Amino acid sequence: MKRFALAGNPNCGKTTLFNNLTGSTAHVGNWPGVTVEKKDGVYKKLSEPIKIIDLPGIYSLSPYTSEEVISRNYILDEKPDCVINIVDATNLERNLYLTTQLLEIDVPVVVAVNMMDVLEKNGDSLDEKVLEKKLGVPVVKISALEEDNLKELMERAFEASEKKREGVTILENKDLKHLVGDVKIAFKGKKVENPLFHAIKLVENDEIEVKMHEELLPMVEEFKQTLHDETFGNDIEAIIADERYNYISKNFSKVIVHSELADEKKEVKETKSDRIDKVLTHKVLGLLIFAVILFFVFHLTFSENLFFLGGLFKNAAPSFEGSIYEGLFWTDGGINSPGVILFNFFDMSFSAIIDAVSGAMAGALGEGHWLTGFLCDGVLSGLFAILGFLPQILVLFLFFSIMEDTGYMARVAFILDRIFRKFGLSGRAFIPMIMGFGCSVPAMINTRTLADEHEKVATIRVIPFFSCGAKLPILVAIAGGVCEVFGFSSVDLITYSMYVVGVITAIIAVLIMRHSTQRGEAAPFIMELPQYHLPQFRALMIHLWDKAKHFVKKAFTIILASTIIIWFLSNFGWDWQMCEMEDSILASIGKFIQPLFTPLGFGSQLSAFGWVFAVAAITGLIAKENVIATFSVLAAAIVAGFEGTEEGVAEAVVMITNTGITWPGAIAFIAFNMLTIPCFAACATARGELQKGTFKWTLLFWIVASFIGASFVYCFLSMFSVDTLAWAIPCTAVFIALGVLTVFYLRHYERKQDAKVA
Numbered sequence: 001m002k003r004f005a006l007a008g009n010p011n012c013g014k015t016t017l018f019n020n021l022t023g024s025t026a027h028v029g030n031w032p033g034v035t036v037e038k039k040d041g042v043y044k045k046l047s048e049p050i051k052i053i054d055l056p057g058i059y060s061l062s063p064y065t066s067e068e069v070i071s072r073n074y075i076l077d078e079k080p081d082c083v084i085n086i087v088d089a090t091n092l093e094r095n096l097y098l099t100t101q102l103l104e105i106d107v108p109v110v111v112a113v114n115m116m117d118v119l120e121k122n123g124d125s126l127d128e129k130v131l132e133k134k135l136g137v138p139v140v141k142i143s144a145l146e147e148d149n150l151k152e153l154m155e156r157a158f159e160a161s162e163k164k165r166e167g168v169t170i171l172e173n174k175d176l177k178h179l180v181g182d183v184k185i186a187f188k189g190k191k192v193e194n195p196l197f198h199a200i201k202l203v204e205n206d207e208i209e210v211k212m213h214e215e216l217l218p219m220v221e222e223f224k225q226t227l228h229d230e231t232f233g234n235d236i237e238a239i240i241a242d243e244r245y246n247y248i249s250k251n252f253s254k255v256i257v258h259s260e261l262a263d264e265k266k267e268v269k270e271t272k273s274d275r276i277d278k279v280l281t282h283k284v285l286g287l288l289i290f291a292v293i294l295f296f297v298f299h300l301t302f303s304e305n306l307f308f309l310g311g312l313f314k315n316a317a318p319s320f321e322g323s324i325y326e327g328l329f330w331t332d333g334g335i336n337s338p339g340v341i342l343f344n345f346f347d348m349s350f351s352a353i354i355d356a357v358s359g360a361m362a363g364a365l366g367e368g369h370w371l372t373g374f375l376c377d378g379v380l381s382g383l384f385a386i387l388g389f390l391p392q393i394l395v396l397f398l399f400f401s402i403m404e405d406t407g408y409m410a411r412v413a414f415i416l417d418r419i420f421r422k423f424g425l426s427g428r429a430f431i432p433m434i435m436g437f438g439c440s441v442p443a444m445i446n447t448r449t450l451a452d453e454h455e456k457v458a459t460i461r462v463i464p465f466f467s468c469g470a471k472l473p474i475l476v477a478i479a480g481g482v483c484e485v486f487g488f489s490s491v492d493l494i495t496y497s498m499y500v501v502g503v504i505t506a507i508i509a510v511l512i513m514r515h516s517t518q519r520g521e522a523a524p525f526i527m528e529l530p531q532y533h534l535p536q537f538r539a540l541m542i543h544l545w546d547k548a549k550h551f552v553k554k555a556f557t558i559i560l561a562s563t564i565i566i567w568f569l570s571n572f573g574w575d576w577q578m579c580e581m582e583d584s585i586l587a588s589i590g591k592f593i594q595p596l597f598t599p600l601g602f603g604s605q606l607s608a609f610g611w612v613f614a615v616a617a618i619t620g621l622i623a624k625e626n627v628i629a630t631f632s633v634l635a636a637a638i639v640a641g642f643e644g645t646e647e648g649v650a651e652a653v654v655m656i657t658n659t660g661i662t663w664p665g666a667i668a669f670i671a672f673n674m675l676t677i678p679c680f681a682a683c684a685t686a687r688g689e690l691q692k693g694t695f696k697w698t699l700l701f702w703i704v705a706s707f708i709g710a711s712f713v714y715c716f717l718s719m720f721s722v723d724t725l726a727w728a729i730p731c732t733a734v735f736i737a738l739g740v741l742t743v744f745y746l747r748h749y750e751r752k753q754d755a756k757v758a
């Protein structure tokens with residue numbers, strides 16, 4: 001099968017093009033040996049299928065980032081049949097910089113000028129013939145978003161792939177050309193492939209090239225002495241970069257024709273977009289709007305009292321009472337949010353399945369057979385407890401994807417930069433953090449965009465505090481359980497405030513780190529605000545599908561295996577005989593570690609079964625979904641004939657009522673799980689991303705943060721609970737005093753450091 005590689009700058013629309021070319025055939029993995037994402041898929045609309053490989057987004061082919069090295073090595077070593085170079089028409093000159101480098105490789109190249117719809121909407125036009133003539137390769141105007149001209153692009157690429165192409169350079173400086181020519185001849189003599197590309201890179205003193213061809217260096221060095229440039233001295237890399245930019249601006253600055261009408265239109269347009277931005281990026285208003293938007297996102301996902309219409313609805317409710325819709329569309333007089341409706345739907349279906357299976361098995365094997373217990377209480381209830389959360393996770397994700405795709409997230413990064421800077425981080429760090437709400441793994445990988453190593457370490461450490469999708473079941477189930485048992489009303493307020501606790505802890509932790517172990521200046525944050533536009537339905541669906549696939553796969557592998565193990569450990573004693581849960585292996589392990597959690601409110605103070613919290617916290621280290629899956633398996637063992645979950649909280653209710661945990665303790669348990677060591681996958685990623693030796697401190701950091709954070713939550717909330725008031729006040733006071741001392745110590749430490757430097 002022919003292979004076409006997509007290459008282009010970040011944000012040029014590569015992902016959009018890739019998705020539209022490959023549709024559901026896309027496969028996501030990693031490039032070997034690194035954590036950079038690799039995507040490939042198949043284009044099927046030509047006479048033969050074509051494999052499309054999405055290279056990482058890059059600005060050049062220098063050896064400075066792993067993305068650049070991956071792309072370069074792929075083109076040089078794997079020799080795709082054609083490179084489709086995507087350039088953003090609204091940012092043409094900067095994008096062509098990469099093009100001038102790609103042209104130097106002996107590979108067929110087709111240039112796809114993307115975002116033509118934006119250009120045309122502005123009334124501008126682009127003369128692709130000029131580009132074609134000067135670049136010497138086919139140029140096709142497309143809009144990846146509106147799927148314009150994609151077929152033609154592929155046809156031209158197919159044509160190009162049938163012919164060999166020799167690399168050409170746009171360098172015009174005579175001396176340089178001469179030098180490059182000599183080195184190229186030397187390479188040719190050595191039968192090196194892509195001699196032109198390698199020659200230019202060697203002349204540039206490219207790290208990789210220099211290592212590979214040391215023998216040619218003396219010749220290059222000697223010549224360089226003679227080449228002197230007024231501006232750059234003999235920094236040849238800079239001279240060459242300058243040559244490229246000059247060439248581009250000389251030849252292509254007029255390729256885009258602005259009509260007068262366009263200029264007028266643009267003025268109007270700019271003011272409109274500016275006007276929106278004036279509000280959305282306003283210092284105070286922007287933040288408020290962001291907070292409100294976030295609240296509504298959570299409200300629409302978790303609330304059982306949509307838009308607080310419960311009161312209105314109550315009057316009408318009796319006429320619906322007892323109908324099959326009750327419990328699905330409304331709960332206790334409030335209308336359910338879309339997230340909750342979906343959740344209930346899955347939940348009811350799963351309960352019905354479990355009932356049917358256990359009924360059928362009871363009929364076939366007789367009541368109380370262990371196999372029924374294993375299948376229904378162990379496997380199915382654990383699995384369904386997790387799968388039931390998929391719809392809510394997808395709804396939350398849908399909102400985040402919409403914010404991202406409309407360009408709003410970029411505005412948020414921009415407003416937060418002003419605040420982040422005060423804590424010693426750049427706004428750039430916001431993007432991995434917000435990605436952390438989805439999953440820590442890609443978020444940690446994304447910290448590579450942070451230039452300062454200390455900033456990167458601090459960011460990686462706090463990413464897990466931005467509660468990921470897998471922690472959602474913990475939040476919803478326990479918050480729901482607390483509300484039901486203790487008679488509180490707003491589940492969404494508890495979940496929202498737990499997210500806020502995570503964010504505040506992250507801010508405090510960053511502040512402390514940036515003033516102590518991870519000091520440094522935040523790099524200046526320059527970012528283009530992309531144009532606002534409507535999100536593309538198809539792209540959203542592809543995002544969601546990816547997410548769902550990943551989640552379901554995890555449920556059927558690691559989580560299924562864990563629930564089976566938990567079932568065995570909680571039904572068998574050390575003598576390998578089935579026994580009561582209190583005497584099981586799991587119980588004895590749980591009881592052993594239980595005292596550790598006493599200051600957090602879910603340790604030794606609990607009565608029978610109190611150890612289940614300790615066990616759930618430990619199984620959560622494998623995958624956070626395990627916490628509730630563990631509850632589910634154990635609840636079935638505690639309560640004979642335990643019915644699957646109504647609103648997903650029945651497990652939590654069983655745990656709370658049987659262990660005697662207080663509501664502050666239960667909420668501290670959520671906080672602990674949010675702040676503690678993340679799942680295996682995230683730990684492995686952090687370990688890969690951090691420099692040697694930093695990882696063990698990071699683990700310690702997570703342990704300390706979760707114990708301090710959760711015990712603070714416990715003490716603080718206990719002040720509102722009459723029984724525990726007496727000790728909660730002094731404890732909270734001690735916490736606050738410790739906090740103040742830390743700040744003073746940091747000030748002192750910093751002054752000492754500054755004195756040292758001076």
Ligand code: GDP
Nearest residue numbers: 010011012013014015016115118143144145405
């Ligand atoms: P990547 O970083 O190169 O993968 O870029 P993406 O595919 O994520 O695109 C960046 C942004 O540009 C997204 O918001 C896309 O929806 C948008 N985009 C991509 N192609 C087009 C296009 O042809 N026209 C318009 N108007 N927007 C586009």
